[in-house]
Amino acid sequence: MTLTKHRHVSTSAVVKGLPTGIAFNNGDRLSHDKVGLMQPTPKDTPFDEMRQKMKETGYVFIKGLIPRDDVLRVRENYFSKLADAGMLRAGSGPREGIFNDSMPPDAAAGIGSVSEDRLDTVTQKCFEAHQDPQYLAFLEHPALRNFINDFMRWKQDVLCTRTLLRHSVPGAKSTGIHYDKIFLRKGESEFLTAWVPIGDIAMDGGGLAYLEDSSNIGQITEDEFNTRAAEFSPEQRISAYNVNMAAGGVITEDAADYTEKVGQGRKWLIADYEAGDVVFHDPYMVHTATVNQSERGIIRLSTDLRFYQKGDDLDERWMSAWFPGDGL
Template identity: 40%
Template sequence: MPHATSNNSAPWTGPQLHVNDGPLRPDQVGLLRKTTLDTPMEEIRRRYNEDGYVFLKQLLPRKDVLKAREQYFSLLQPSGCLKPGSEPVEGIFDSSKNRRDYPGIGAGGADENGRPIGPNPEIASKFIDLALQAHNEDWYKETFCKHPALLEFVQEFTGWRDNTMAVKRTLLRNNTPGNNAIGVHYDQIFLRHGADTAVTAWVPMGDVKITGGGLIYLEKGHTLGVEMEKVFTLKAKQAGFSDEEARNAFNANMMHGGMLHNGPAEFSRDVNRRWLVAADGYEAGDVVLHNAFAIHASTMNYDDEGVIRVGTDLRFVDSSKKWDKRWDKTYSFNDGV
């Protein structure tokens, strides 16, 4: 695996952050660069190309995000996940319940069909079914995922204009306190049947405290992702693989679920790069755009008030170029992507 040395900066002095394989050391943590909407578009593009991401503050109206959050948890409420007496928009987990009965999508612990599992199948199944159903609700797929503020920004940012297409397959994930977080990956792993120009918008559906399980980005991780892809492609060609054989062989060498590594702490040590975090957490309305090779993961949710972290991955492609048609459908478990 290619290695690189991170730039010099003061060690992290904020709260202790935890990932799947334990705590991150202070020298493993840096800060995401914030970008406000009054920043010139040329500068926003420059930052995206330089960093592999751009962390946009308040791109979406806060009230619209919180309305979607309220609708999400109103849907999930019958599963018993919410604290009695709390409001759905708060999304506070009922701490009297076993958190493992409320597993998140894509965070490990899945059966052979890619379906999350819990120790009490009846409880877990109800929660999981409702979380999956949310992908098909009009308030989500028609209103939230197609929010004009996001679509119009991406159209201008990419320069794709009318060729800008939001693909149907999205990933709406929750993370209840104490459960596993998302492992280390980059998106081109899952989009390899199309051009490598796809843009992902990670949208926190509500406020996410610094300790609440938000996304973290490997410093200059997009350059490492490109290097890893090039190294494998070269080896595949030398072995005489066709393009399809190369794609299948690459994916076969990923961990289950397409992860590069389940442990961000160990991965950071291996490649000698820091994980970049949002110093003050994320706010409802924030959006992070990242490219197809930006390596990212998430911290574990240790919110001190038991708030469930919810966020969604929305992906945009240039419809005038080849794109991965496997994404032209609503998300389902074990759907071949």
């Protein structure tokens, strides 16, 4: 499937029920006229319609792709291991994943939320979770892998070994505004991202927010980077942590300023994600993780997966499992 640039056409609805708006890392809370709802796609939609939607919007949000209980078992397994670090509220179970708010949020933050040179019990548990047999088996789930090959018209997909299984506790720092190509610049071939919520994530629960119809923005940003990087060394050119990027390789954490100057009327699209849902987006779709504001204390858990077609020129740096401080 060829991923193309597309023009902006705002079609999203105004979100109800979030009186303070969604929260971003720098404290911005965007008003309702800057927030919209993602449009879900039923999993039995014809693939041609799904491909057209991807071309037009940069994403497809598939409801109930993976059996719910299969997802919740992974959640339960993850938090049963993290419980040893004191993260769970007394009396709550690992499938619920309720945060022990006597811990400072930064002390319980998952990968991508704090410096990855932090070596403590939580970080060690996160590293071990990436090697867990139950999690690795889940990545091979036929409902997911068969869908990808059919959707992309691939004979066989290749999943990057470096996956990002991460949690977000209420009040912790979240991932800044970015598009995924920033982090996988070395391979010449394009890839497909699958973002998999592992558990239910309400609109105030720290899920992903996508800048509406923004794949063209990401593509233009990347083209401009390549022009500025003409004199860079090969290592600098592929690095997400070069002089053109903000801390952590992201574009910015100033959501209000970015929305005003770059968004050009686009809204940030959010959703009530449920266990079993999967969002697929192209390499240039601009997105961010919002701050978890769950009043119930529910910890967000999700995994980020990147797929290439077998035989394509992929970014081989991503063919090793994540470890703290791997520089990617």
